[in-house]
Amino acid sequence: MIGLAIDSVLALGIVWLALQTVRSVSMLQAVLMFIVFGLLMSLAWARLHAPDLALAEAAIGAGITGALLLVTWRRLQADGHDPVDSELPAQSKWLTIPTACAAALLIVIVGWIALQLPAVPGTAGDLAWQRLGEIGVSNPVTGVLLGFRAYDTLMEMAVLLAAWLGARAVATTYRPGALPGPVHVEVPLVGALLSLVVPISILVAVYLLQAGGSAPGGAFQGGAVLAAGGVLLFLTGRLEAAPRTSGLERVGLILGIAVFSLMGLMVMATGGHMLALPGAWAIYLVETALLLSIALSLVLLFAAAPGLRRMS
Amino acid sequence: MTTEALVGLIFLPLLGACATVLPGRLATRAGVLAGLLPLPWLLVVVTLAVVQDPALFVELGGFAAPLGIRLFADPLAVLMLWMVAIIGGLAAVHAWFDFPPDSPAGQSFWPLWLLLTSAMNALFLSADLFNLYVCLELVTLTAIPLIALAGSKTSVRAAMRYLLLALLASLLYLLGIALLYNATGTLDLYLIRTALTAAPPAAVVTALALISLGLLLKGAVFPLHVWLPQAHASAPGPVSAVLSALVVKTAIYLLYRLWLWSVPAGTLAAEHALMLMALLGAGALLYGGVLALLQERLKLVIAYSTVAQLGYLLLILPMAATAAWPVAWQGGLYQLLSHGLAKAAMFLAAANILHALGSDRLSHLRRLDQRQPLSLFTLAVAGVSLMGLPPSGGFLAKWLLLEAAWRSGQWWLLAVLIAGSLLAAAYIFRILAASLGRDDPTEAQPVAASRSIPVIQDAAALLLALLALGTGFAAAPILQFIEAGAPAAWSTP
Amino acid sequence: MNPSAVIYLLTAAAVFGIGLYGLLQSRQILRQLLSINLMGGGIFLLLITLGGGADGRPDPVPQAMVLTGIVIAVSATAFALALLLRWHELSGSTELDADAIADAIADAVADAHDD
Amino acid sequence: MSFGWQALPLYVTLVSVVTGILVFMLGEQRQHTRTALNLAGAILKLVLILIMLLAIQAGATFEFRLPLLPGIDLLLHADHLTMLFATLSAALWLVTTVYAIGYLEQSPNRARFFGFFSLCVAATMGVASAGNLFTFFIFYELLTLATWPLVVHRGTPEAFAAGRVYLAYTLAGGVLLLIGLVWLHTLAGGGDFVVDGTLAPIAAGNENALRGIFVLLMLGFGVKAALLPLHSWLPRAMVAPAPVSALLHAVAVVKAGAFGLVRLIQDVFGFELAASLGLTDLLAWMAAATIIYGSVLALKQSDLKRRLAYSTVSQVSYIALGIATGGVLATVGGLVHLVHQGLTKITLFFCAGNYAEAYGVHSVEELDGLGVRMPVTSVCFTLGALGMIGVPPLAGFVTKWYLGAGAIAAGAPWVIVVLVASTLLNAAYFLPLVHRIWFRPLPDTMAERADGLSRVRQIALVGPTAFVAITALAAGLLAGVPGSPLFWASRLVGAEAP
């Protein structure tokens, strides 16, 4: 009963925040609403017994995405173009109403269809539960991500790489100082915070990676937490944007894909199946590589610059 | 051996892309060469295997579907892979000069290009609906930065619009997949067929509608084509070529897979859906043709021509329920092939013209036969195929389509096909006429002198055009190959 | 069906719809990106809820799909934001359509000038 | 698929393609190489055709077959009809090439011109040697493509306007042809050309389908053959340079249309079947109407080339009329006119080109008294005009005689009426020209004007003119000699040589 009440409040909160994201006049407010939306989503994942997703949503969906949105808003605003309020009222009244109606219709249809769906026996998920033992991990999500559907994970890393490549390609006119850099806050408190938080984020990332085999966690969550540490360093000016990507960064960016695919190819070359990782050690090795690549990609994407360097 | 070749088609460009990111002067060069050069050889192996067995499955990780992800190669997939290898390869040759691997531009270009190649190969081979979503996103997120590499305001605007619509399209697709998975318990394109009959029809129809809508949006099918012309016209030449010849086709390819392989024949009001899509195709053919006729820039004419020519690919769908299906299928695929070759040739030639003349306005093309004879020749030869005039692959495709339309008694299709090819003739000849024009003696500004183009760039474009022409003579073996994997016709009601 | 599942299903549909509405009616690229992310959130919620999340034993395959989806969403958003910054740098605008016609004319003039 | 000597028709076609491509590659500057190449190509082609002619006399057969689609082959072969058309166009091409070299001596874009010129003849060769309708269609459309750049060659707005009209007509015609072909293919498959056709066995029950197919194909060919409602591109295309006009009217385009009609009746449907379906009557009436209408319009033209153009509209329909009338004699008349009209009309166009180049003469009135100034050209013109009218013993008379005799034999006496009317009209629009040339005084303004031609150009222009005029004369005078066009036409129909 209490569970139902919590779910209801959560659901109402999510819908209200979504509405606010779309409707609020100020763009900053919209971004903030979206971040809170992400946090509530993370709670919803927890309520839906998907703690892996709760972690990922909090770290990536709300955390990194929110930070990206905020910093972009800040950069747009700093150039004297506050995207804030130039837009409302919406495009035009006559377009708003049909759009709203179409969206509402879609809501009704999708909702109705979803409610009608019966449970199907023998899904891929059921098979995954049954055959989890073959992978060598006990967390089924990790099992699917790095075992049964490892190929998806690999391609997803390629997507992340593509996003960084794309961002670097469009940021060709990078000039130092063109983007309002982070405020270099030299206050004792911030220093203290960093000296605590960054090691903790590394610790947490390693923990999540290690735990991923049997409990909620894994490379993505760990990578996001690690990235959060990097983002903090960047925001507080310990790291700054550099016009070139250093060699180490380049290696780090492709590490995940390279280790993953070479491992897969190696297995195939020795007579196994492509991408069938030989045991848990291989999974942890690949996950470590993935974690480093994910963290580095996210920080670089956040910096919106080709590379990073330490503040001189 | 075949498994290795199939895997190599995806992983070589992927690892090549990784290599191009690495530091070192030679890394980019080595990555590009290692990622692209072996592809045709691998394809020969795959082709030979598919000739033996027209439905080739490879289970990744050794997990059988629906648990694992499978790769699937059949004649259709192999045809698409060949197009990626040939068109992508020649476009890469062309790009080598505009984006030298050592230059900053090349550093941006080549990793994305290789990832795009890998993504398209993966997409054409994948048998898993969610994996296809990932591949689609990868294609989108590599193609769009390549557009923006042109650097102009127009190109960035086009890229931004394309990105927003592509993301919307992906989400519609994903929603459809979500419903399908929960209605059937599988994501495998080929296993889902049997499961769909047992699933609740309302859910399946909604899911199929959402997926198709997303794909139609990605495939720039009229009236969802708004993003395409500017994006394709403002991209760098080789990118335009690949976008028009291959990237938009990925969505059409998936529509084929979905409706002709996954949906059980004749169920779920599929006939109406196919008819609807064919009507959209007809609209595309006519609207795109008229719009192409009204453009003032060469690249925009070619881009609108893509909008139009995609229509042919949808027109064949309603014939799945008729006895003319084998012919229609052959015609559709031949159109896919010849349009790809011709369109890539035209975009590369247009890029050469743009480089040489500094403009691609039709009014600036006069005396092109003196200034850029090879480019004009390329445009003309590729144009012949695009118009469907003999001797060319486009002509054979049109012949097959007409024959199929006639055999199936779909007279309106016949009319649309004819109207489409006449419109194509009109806009192609408009380009040619503009190119043969003389200098106007009353005009103050003489035509700008033309800059010289590396001969390889001209040759790449010309070779593609000649291939389009050559497909007019090599149809017999290709069609025989295609026929082996044609989806079964629906039993006529 | 579990009442919680019903609640989350309806939430999912609503969030997706709200996102769609926001995407279609706004001109601000930033808000359109927010809307796209909302839509994604709605779909993810749908996947997990239908996968039996409310019943305590969620299907791991949709979970993996959502995890992949979240990473793809952040990748796409990050790239889109970079592109938005570039667009803003070139045009001074944070919208796409506002001055499309004026720009087309300016392009044409610039082009004519080149020759 | 064999690439041995049997594939000679392919090589005859390819000779011109290669010539064309080499000319394109040579570029604008290397004039002498280009001239040599053009002449070499033309002569080589003629030689190959003569070899083929002799081989066929000796009983050899030629065939090149390449499967294009399931059930459809690209087929090039050489039957008697092929040889008639191929010899005519190869010979006239050589002459026209010489003429064009002289005609275009100083003008720009010659590489482009000669390149397409060669492609155009290649397509004509393909049309001549096509062994089935599908192959015929391929080359027929190629012909359209190759001639369009020639029509718009001058690059003026009028030229482009004419080019647009030309394309609109020919592409629309191509579409009709294509639909007809598809229909025929679905009905009967892609059969080869066989004398008397292959459709008779399937005719029962498909009469209306066959009628529909015939009408579509007839209209498709009719566009290029300038049959009545489809003719108006032809006079407009007169903006092209004179050698192009010659090509359009005498060697390639119009002839390809007429040749298509011949193939359609003789080798696809067979005359018997076409007649039994009432289709030959339709064609005959259309041809007759075109003959009269073209002649009447020719009367009204004051521009010399336009008058010649309408004359072509009228004269080409003799071919269709002969074929459609049927019977041995009329068919011979139609076929032989393919050659006679070609020779005569090319003479006239060359003359018109000479007048225009030398004195800038374009309209009929300006011809006054030119006979004294340009005697050779004027004699040729007179011969051509008389030949067109059909004055015995010139070539036109031979045609009309056979047509008339054939019409009576075939029981279609109304054809005689058409012939007589047409002859009178021909006389009415040609004789005044002859009168002006020889019997009017040279106007003062003209008298002071010097001949605008250099010595070389004079030879290059007048030489071919005289040559074709003499050939045309010979074709008429020596009609009864073995090897004459009439001889070949008769052989074709299986009749005894006259």
Add this chain to the structure above:
Amino acid sequence: MSLADVIASLLLLSGCLFYVAGTVGLLRFPDVFARLHALTKADNLGLFLICTGLAVHSGSLRIAGLLLIVWLLGLLAATVSCYLIARRAVRSGQMEPPAMEPRS
């Protein structure tokens, strides 16, 4: 219901009370400093109470330790962010710095 449960419930309830108070302060107080004051102080205490309540409820030392870390991290984050917000408010000129000492 055992004694531990009662204690845990009381702790949780009082924790919630502090949160509510903090939130009301955030909404009702007139300026940035006052709001920050209400928010951070009350919330830190609220968080402490809730963590303690949960620790008591779980009855496990390991979980208690983890909750302690949670509270410490929350404390740290609240401190730093409160400081930064206040600093920003001062820098941007919206607020006079509050008087630390009585003015002379």
